Amino acid sequence: MTVAILSGKGGTGKTFLSVNLAAAAEQAVYIDCDVEEPNGRLFLRPRAVEQRAVTTPLPAFDGARCDGCRRSVDFCRFHALVYVKGKPMVFPDVCHACGGCSLVCPQGAVREEARTVGAVETGARDGIQVVTGILNTGEASAVPVIRAALAAGLGQEDTTIIDCPPGSSCSVMESVEKADYCVLVTEPTAFGLHNLRMVQELVTLLGKPWGVVLNKAEGDYPPLEQFLKETGGTILASIPFSPELAALGAGGKLACRRSPEFKALLQGLLTRLREECGA
Amino acid sequence: MMIAVPVDETKEALCVSFGRAPYVLFYDTEREQGQVRENPAAQSEGGAGIQAAQFVVDGGAQALVTVRCGENAAQVLQAAEIAIYKAQGSAKEALEDLKEGKLPRMTTFHAGFHGIR
Numbered sequence: 001m002t003v004a005i006l007s008g009k010g011g012t013g014k015t016f017l018s019v020n021l022a023a024a025a026e027q028a029v030y031i032d033c034d035v036e037e038p039n040g041r042l043f044l045r046p047r048a049v050e051q052r053a054v055t056t057p058l059p060a061f062d063g064a065r066c067d068g069c070r071r072s073v074d075f076c077r078f079h080a081l082v083y084v085k086g087k088p089m090v091f092p093d094v095c096h097a098c099g100g101c102s103l104v105c106p107q108g109a110v111r112e113e114a115r116t117v118g119a120v121e122t123g124a125r126d127g128i129q130v131v132t133g134i135l136n137t138g139e140a141s142a143v144p145v146i147r148a149a150l151a152a153g154l155g156q157e158d159t160t161i162i163d164c165p166p167g168s169s170c171s172v173m174e175s176v177e178k179a180d181y182c183v184l185v186t187e188p189t190a191f192g193l194h195n196l197r198m199v200q201e202l203v204t205l206l207g208k209p210w211g212v213v214l215n216k217a218e219g220d221y222p223p224l225e226q227f228l229k230e231t232g233g234t235i236l237a238s239i240p241f242s243p244e245l246a247a248l249g250a251g252g253k254l255a256c257r258r259s260p261e262f263k264a265l266l267q268g269l270l271t272r273l274r275e276e277c278g279a
Numbered sequence: 280m281m282i283a284v285p286v287d288e289t290k291e292a293l294c295v296s297f298g299r300a301p302y303v304l305f306y307d308t309e310r311e312q313g314q315v316r317e318n319p320a321a322q323s324e325g326g327a328g329i330q331a332a333q334f335v336v337d338g339g340a341q342a343l344v345t346v347r348c349g350e351n352a353a354q355v356l357q358a359a360e361i362a363i364y365k366a367q368g369s370a371k372e373a374l375e376d377l378k379e380g381k382l383p384r385m386t387t388f389h390a391g392f393h394g395i396r
Binding site for chain 2: 073077079080082083085091094
């Protein structure tokens with residue numbers, strides 16, 4: 001089964017749950033798609049790490065061949081190309097690397113150059129394969145690095161955990177696309193619930209089955225109960241607010257290896273997820 | 280000289296946005312005639328500033344008078360050697376001020392609105 005762990009709000013415990021779930025499974029692949037701040041590796045500490053660059057194509061123009069027909073400039077719906085003083089000009093930050101300009105140029109004047117936008121790191125430790133997507137600072141789009149991380153990690157093990165970026169934008173959509181099931185992590189706060197609604201709408205639109213893990217739980221949170229009643233969702237697991245778990249997490253430790261109760265909770269969650277995925 | 284002025288729905292006042300301005304006034308100082316044209320970038324999905332700058336370049340402008348301008352659009356305009364002047368309010372008054380040399384050149388350009396830096 002491939003399970004995506006996501007939440008609208010940052011800091012609800014996506015990575016905390018993801019790394020511990022992978023560790024509790026004992027044999028698993030953990031894919032960090034939170035490529036702007038990939039932290040899972042700090043907990044899972046993979047060994048024999050290899051890094052591979054992720055590139056996207058960027059157009060470059062051959063001035064000798066370009067006859068100024070402007071077809072590529074007019075074709076670019078992102079307006080990454082302009083034609084000024086008889087020369088095409090490229091805006092790398094705006095380019096979506098679709099390759100359209102080189103297809104429509106009748107003169108063969110557009111060449112694609114590889115531009116490095118990030119890297120994928122792979123390694124393993126204690127039965128857990130760790131795949132980390134790393135986006136270079138300042139890059140506008142996380143999608144190419146997320147795609148590369150998923151390609152490197154999917155289909156290797158029975159249990160694959162995808163640690164998603166926060167929010168509900170393109171990068172999250174890309175991260176959950178291949179998942180069999182979506183675990184929405186939330187916390188008992190108005191902010192947590194508000195952003196839970198956003199990701200619930202997203203995964204519903206994408207046709208993904210979903211369930212909720214309530215983290216930092218302190219008794220009942222009636223607004224969440226109400227939301228689940230409205231949407232037909234269920235709480236798969238409830239992780240109690242605990243200074244002990246928080247301290248382990250803050251210390252870069254895998255909490256499930258130190259707390260037998262927490263490990264039991266995660267193993268129960270894994271059993272439940274396997275049932276939900278029909279695996 | 281051809282001067283481009285992004286204007287709002289009234290077609291008479293400068294628009295606070297360059298890229299998303301609904302119209303651009305092209306004013307020919309020799310013939311003392313202006314033409315208001317629809318800005319093709321107004322409804323653009325992305326890169327509106329770049330597209331609007333291309334429109335201004337293609338319109339043969341040698342100067343742009345605007346409230347503000349983004350970094351990407353400024354790059355296009357600078358490559359085309361189009362001078363960028365800062366003004367607000369009435370387009371007519373701004374053109375008069377430009378003629379009298381009272382408009383300052385724009386020196387600061389804002390970053391894009393799409394989370395690109």
